[in-house]
Amino acid sequence: MKTIAVDMDGVLADVYRQFLNLHFQDTGEKLSLESIRGLKEAEAFPLLKKHVNSPGFFESAPLIPGAQATLKKLIPHYKVFIVSAATEFPLSLHEKLRWLNNHFPFIQWQQMVFCGSKEIIRTDIMIDDHFKNLDTFSGKTYLFSQPHNEIASPGKHIRVNSWKEVEMQLLPDKF
Amino acid sequence: MKTIAVDMDGVLADVYRQFLNLHFQDTGEKLSLESIRGLKEAEAFPLLKKHVNSPGFFESAPLIPGAQATLKKLIPHYKVFIVSAATEFPLSLHEKLRWLNNHFPFIQWQQMVFCGSKEIIRTDIMIDDHFKNLDTFSGKTYLFSQPHNEIASPGKHIRVNSWKEVEMQLLPDKF
Structure with a gap:
């Protein structure tokens, strides 16, 4: 096998849905998937490090x-x-x-x-x-x-x- | 490389030192390494499952x-x-x-x-x-x-x- x-x-x-939601919570900005196409995750979401180290990030994905x-x-x-x-x-x-x-x-x-x-x-x-x-x-x-x-x-x-x-x-x- | x-x-x-110490705490019996030589860990320590699921077991090894x-x-x-x-x-x-x-x-x-x-x-x-x-x-x-x-x-x-x-x-x- x-x-x-x-x-x-x-x-x-x-995780993109998590990042988009948390980005909106933090900045009030609603990012579209189109606007971040081709960008590395850390480029698209400057607060990524903070988010992935926040309790619940992975469990609630x-x-x-x-x-x-x-x-x-x-x-x-x-x-x-x-x-x-x-x-x-x-x-x-x-x-x-x-x-x-x-x-x-x-x-x-x-x-x-x-x-x-x-x-x-x-x-x-x-x-x-x-x-x-x-x-x-x-x-x-x-x-x-x-x-x-x-x-x-x-x-x-x-x-x-x-x-x-x-x-x-x-x-x-x-x- | x-x-x-x-x-x-x-x-x-x-982990054997952990098991021996916890076995003594639980049972009052001091097992010697000689007496458990050749036994599988779970045979030597009947409470093994309880111990490895206890907080601190791995961190304090x-x-x-x-x-x-x-x-x-x-x-x-x-x-x-x-x-x-x-x-x-x-x-x-x-x-x-x-x-x-x-x-x-x-x-x-x-x-x-x-x-x-x-x-x-x-x-x-x-x-x-x-x-x-x-x-x-x-x-x-x-x-x-x-x-x-x-x-x-x-x-x-x-x-x-x-x-x-x-x-x-x-x-x-x-x-």
């Missing part, structure tokens, strides 16, 4: 549509691991664990990896929204579209714009 | 002698990652991060991995006290001696009885 490493922020968890349903369908066909950069933000560790248990009760603790760098992760497939994680990865790579990567060429990676597209790629027989 | 995955419990952190000094010497020659099973015990995540920051300030967040299973970890070398982690690992493997593995044959792994022995193995030119 092939193994998949699935990223959390920007792939399972809609909304879901990316389709993530639950598709992941559930993948489980019988792939060995799924959730691999999330977390050690940079101490609060995020416990919050991410709770968030996963809450939204993905069919994901067990054996399938969770909270790391800093993803360079020692080896699976057959990786789904991630950041080039830094995909570019050095030796397996098959899917770039999950997010505003920060939307303008860039996907290069050697396969771009997926939604969880429905992930499903079409990884479970083609079901279509 | 070669990569190393270093385990925490039983390799950096002296004593150090295995020599761990700090040898790890510091390895850093210029190897890319060191601390890879610890932690997601089974929610409290352990934050406590292990703080423990590492406290005792190993030269280890950065990029070098920490908190996981459930270690099966998707790929480094050149792994140092661990559990066969379940070493047996399926594809790189070079060092079995760090602990009472639960002391009687067993190391099999294909190289047994190391101390951090001094790790140093002799990985930095032979320094001896």
Whole structure:
């Protein structure tokens, strides 16, 4: 059974909605997704560091549509691991664990990896929204579209714009 | 530069001393290391589950002698990652991060991995006290001696009885 490493922020968890809401709370400015397309997350949201270090940021993140349903369908066909950069933000560790248990009760603790760098992760497939994680990865790579990567060429990676597209790629027989 | 995955419990952190102390606190019985040699941790300490889920268990663990000094010497020659099973015990995540920051300030967040299973970890070398982690690992493997593995044959792994022995193995030119 092939193994998949699935990223959390920007792939399972809609951190952009969190950032947009918190930016509005802090500044009164309603940013549109169009205005920040192509910008790095820290460029689009100058208060990002403050927000990701605030209690509740990760635990209250909304879901990316389709993530639950598709992941559930993948489980019988792939060995799924959730691999999330977390050690940079101490609060995020416990919050991410709770968030996963809450939204993905069919994901067990054996399938969770909270790391800093993803360079020692080896699976057959990786789904991630950041080039830094995909570019050095030796397996098959899917770039999950997010505003920060939307303008860039996907290069050697396969771009997926939604969880429905992930499903079409990884479970083609079901279509 | 070669990569190393270093385990925490039983390799950096002296969890046996924690277990022995807590067993005495709970039962009044002073277990000797000799009496539990060869037993699995959960067989030696029937209250293990309670202890590892108690606040402070991981954060107050004593150090295995020599761990700090040898790890510091390895850093210029190897890319060191601390890879610890932690997601089974929610409290352990934050406590292990703080423990590492406290005792190993030269280890950065990029070098920490908190996981459930270690099966998707790929480094050149792994140092661990559990066969379940070493047996399926594809790189070079060092079995760090602990009472639960002391009687067993190391099999294909190289047994190391101390951090001094790790140093002799990985930095032979320094001896």
